[in-house]
Amino acid sequence: xxxxxxxxxxxxxxxxxxxxxxxxxxxxxxxxxxxxxxxxxxxxxxxxxxxxxxxxxxxxxxxxxxxxxxxxxxxxxxxxxxxxxxxxxxxxxxxxxxxxxxxxxxxxxxxxxxxxxxxxxxxxxxxxxxxxxxxxxxxxxxxxxxxxxxxxxxxxxxxxxxxxxxxxxxxxxxxxxxxxxxxxxxxxxxxxxxxxxxxxxxxxxxxxxxxxxxxxxxxxxxxxxxxxxxxxxxxxxxxxxxxxxxxxxxxxxxxxxxxxxxxxxxxxxxxxxxxxxxxxxxxxxxxxxxxxxxxxxxxxxxxxxxxxxxxxxxxxxxxxxxxxxxxx
Ligand code: ADP
Numbered sequence: 348x349x350x351x352x353x354x355x356x357x358x359x360x361x362x363x364x365x366x367x368x369x370x371x372x373x374x375x376x377x378x379x380x381x382x383x384x385x386x387x388x389x390x391x392x393x394x395x396x397x398x399x400x401x402x403x404x405x406x407x408x409x410x411x412x413x414x415x416x417x418x419x420x421x422x423x424x425x426x427x428x429x430x431x432x433x434x435x436x437x438x439x440x441x442x443x444x445x446x447x448x449x450x451x452x453x454x455x456x457x458x459x460x461x462x463x464x465x466x467x468x469x470x471x472x473x474x475x476x477x478x479x480x481x482x483x484x485x486x487x488x489x490x491x492x493x494x495x496x497x498x499x500x501x502x503x504x505x506x507x508x509x510x511x512x513x514x515x516x517x518x519x520x521x522x523x524x525x526x527x528x529x530x531x532x533x534x535x536x537x538x539x540x541x542x543x544x545x546x547x548x549x550x551x552x553x554x555x556x557x558x559x560x561x562x563x564x565x566x567x568x569x570x571x572x573x574x575x576x577x578x579x580x581x582x583x584x585x586x587x588x589x590x591x592x593x594x595x596x597x598x599x600x601x602x603x604x605x606x607x608x609x610x611x612x613x614x615x616x617x618x619x620x621x622x623x624x625x626x627x628x629x630x631x632x633x634x635x636x637x638x639x640x641x642x643x644x645x646x647x648x649x650x651x652x653x654x655x656x657x658x659x660x661x662x663x664x665x666x667x668x669x670x671x672x673x674x675x
Pocket of ligand 1: 358364366496498499532535
């Protein structure tokens with residue numbers, strides 16, 4: 348059976364980008380067709396300036412939101428990365444296979460390290476090695492597929508390279524995974540700056556729709572979205588990124604194709620109004636279920652405990668085999 352692994356970082360509140368680009372597909376498709384593991388990757392939240400209590404709170408919230416989004420612990424494994432030691436154990440071995448040159452070429456490293464430096468901060472070494480830990484997350488489970496948004500494609504490519512290299516040098520140990528992503532909304536853009544992705548750790552929240560935003564807040568954010576000069580509704584990601592982003596969000600929420608939808612609208616206002624309502628409707632059940640789950644913290648705790656136990660049982664044989672293969 349196909350094995351799937353994917354994760355979400357507790358560096359901020361989950362966004363509509365996380366949902367449409369990843370989590371919704373995990374819940375609606377992936378958990379039904381494969382042996383799937385979904386992880387709150389909390390070790391990855393330590394790569395930038397962080398507040399310990401906030402990371403802990405956000406990890407719990409992210410796990411609760413995964414369940415609220417429809418991940419069913421009877422069908423898939425939901426857990427927290429730091430509860431399973433195998434991720435860190437394997438990461439070190441992969442650091443001995445990766446080179447510093449390939450790490451420095453990672454686009455996300457370049458962007459995030461530049462941001463840290465611009466803020467006057469120092470860059471943590473773990474920000475550089477983060478993709479190696481992500482490779483360990485995936486390879487420890489022998490995952491065949493990694494359903495992620497477009498921003499993670501390069502990291503999955505690196506994971507493939509490391510798996511192939513390790514296998515060639517030390518004998519076949521890892522499955523070589525591939526990235527899969529949704530057809531629309533694989534890259535949801537910031538509503539205020541449609542040239543950059545909607546990211547949960549970005550500072551301004553005005554262009555970011557969070558999964559737990561109240562309906563009126565969602566409406567306000569979508570109605571205030573930056574559109575492009577001109578008034579004609581056309582789907583063109585390069586020339587009209589703001590309108591294209593709204594069309595993609597609408598298409599992802601309602602089903603359909605952004606290009607065809609562009610023909611339906613004569614004004615930006617009408618497009619925004621329908622997009623806002625579509626987003627409100629898509630998020631409604633998630634918010635409602637989240638409210639119920641928050642009231643049942645023992646249940647969430649138990650899901651994560653059982654999930655970690657199951658995950659550990661899957662990862663340990665592969666990671667042990669990697670230790671033997673590399674000469675330890
Ligand atoms: P973030 O950038 O919000 O911190 P994560 O690294 O936690 O996101 O990613 C969780 C999942 O959500 C990944 O599969 C990622 O590709 C996807 N994702 C994140 N942002 C977006 C976006 N703006 N559009 C589409 N998918 C996204």
